[in-house]
Amino acid sequence: MSERSAPPGALALVQDLVNTLDLGTGGDALDSAEGRAPFGLTEDTVGPARELRESLRATLLAHAGHPPHRAVTPLGALLARAPLVVTVDDTDGSAALAPVDEGPLLSRVAAAVAEAVTAGTWQRLKACEAADCHWAYYDRSPAGRGRWCSMQLCGARAKMRRYRAKGA
Numbered sequence: 001m002s003e004r005s006a007p008p009g010a011l012a013l014v015q016d017l018v019n020t021l022d023l024g025t026g027g028d029a030l031d032s033a034e035g036r037a038p039f040g041l042t043e044d045t046v047g048p049a050r051e052l053r054e055s056l057r058a059t060l061l062a063h064a065g066h067p068p069h070r071a072v073t074p075l076g077a078l079l080a081r082a083p084l085v086v087t088v089d090d091t092d093g094s095a096a097l098a099p100v101d102e103g104p105l106l107s108r109v110a111a112a113v114a115e116a117v118t119a120g121t122w123q124r125l126k127a128c129e130a131a132d133c134h135w136a137y138y139d140r141s142p143a144g145r146g147r148w149c150s151m152q153l154c155g156a157r158a159k160m161r162r163y164r165a166k167g168a
């Protein structure tokens with residue numbers, strides 16, 4: 001299945017960042033230099049990236065109607081530190097929101113969120129409702145009411161738990 005396939009456009013950056021932490025095992029890809037490289041992070045800049053990651057996860061949970069998994073800095077407060085400007089292409093007049101400061105991960109995430117809002121895809125990037133998962137995934141269900149990163153994994157486990165709870 002393609003349920004865990006990449007979301008459209010720049011949302012892949014957000015999904016990839018959130019999914020660097022496996023809440024089930026505690027494994028954090030940002031612990032290693034290889035894991036940090038795709039995000040342009042170093043040991044010195046990884047701390048704020050981890051904070052951003054959990055603020056994003058809480059926001060993606062909110063997209064699915066769930067409360068935050070833990071206390072986080074509001075995502076809006078973090079993104080306010082990465083202002084965007086309207087850029088206009090002189091040739092065709094197309095406009096976009098771009099970071100004032102191109103480099104940092106926070107700016108790239110802010111631009112990705114802006115792009116997704118424009119494309120109407122932001123609300124569909126969600127976090128799985130399973131507490132031991134909370135994996136970021138793009139909800140491709142027709143009604144936009146998906147609850148799990150994967151029907152085969154977390155969806156099946158939730159169904160099994162409900163089944164057992166009924167005492168059947």
Ligand SMILES: [Zn+2]
Binds near residue numbers: 128130133150153154
């Ligand atoms: Zn899941």
